[in-house]
Amino acid sequence: MGRTSMKSDYIRGLRDGIPIALGYVSVAFAFGIQATGLGLDALQAVLISVLNVTSAGQLAGLQLMVAGVSLTEMALTQLTINLRYALMSLSLSQKLDKSMTLFHRLTISFCNTDEVFVVASQQRGKLGKAYLYGLTNGPFVGWVLGTLLGALAGGILPAALTNALGIAIYGMFIAIVLPPFRQSREVRAVVVVSVALSCMMTLFPLFSFISDGFRIIICAVAASALGAWLMPQHASEEPMDALVEEGVN
């Protein structure tokens, strides 16, 4: 591949990443506000975003560190919440061309977020390093910049506004889960079971000894295992292809 082609691939990736980057600025902004609101300083909030680059995992991590849980519980929660990335990385590894040497696999995997993965998966043919660096650069910058702005502006903005921004990340989660929820009866069943378990464990005093982190682990593992047992996904050779067709992003 020539230098010109590499450059145009990079720019094509960069362009594909712009919508993701814009979305990340607003969600990370809310994360920054929440982090400083819970007693972290701006540098700490930014460090979390620079080193993790994941919305759900960071939000849970933030709540857990403020609650003062053990490092084991933190590790297990991150493992459960972020387990989906293993599947995405596994799927992505089948699509990489020869330019993706071990070094580039080590760096690109750092930024393999849900949205980046979905966009990358929808490209035709094999993916090279130029396109993938282009695709991941914008979202990474948007994520870190949004966190910084939120962390700095959190103290300045009126409480009514920062309170309202607290729902941003959940809005994004809902937007991710509803399209496949509509299309797939199996996904619908698993989500309903997981939500029902989660609400039950939160509301009944009997379960109050279980922390938020373990509640998510228990609900997700139970609902997914039940789904895998009762509704195995035989149809698709590659589960992630089905996921992409269902419009997860």
Next chain:
Amino acid sequence: MEWSIFIPYLVVMAVVTYLIRMLPLAAIRGRVNSVFLQSFLYYVPYAVLGAMTFPAVLQSTGNWTTAAAGTVVALVLGWKNKGLLTVAAAACAAAYLVGLVVI
């Protein structure tokens, strides 16, 4: 937060998250063969998102009414396949506007 408390949490979060993403991409070239494991991994993201969102979303704004308004708007727009940015922003706007009235 005290840095001496923060740093261990930060390191654990970052290392676990990175390893999950990196190991399959760097090491595994073959395909997962177990149908159960494939199906389990396929369902995990949805189950996680569901359990993380409910009931936590209803406490996310510090007020049940504004949170419920934001949640309804997010559900309606999400149902209509609107983008992440649109849904997140509209949920915030709904919670804010309802807050102006009820708080």
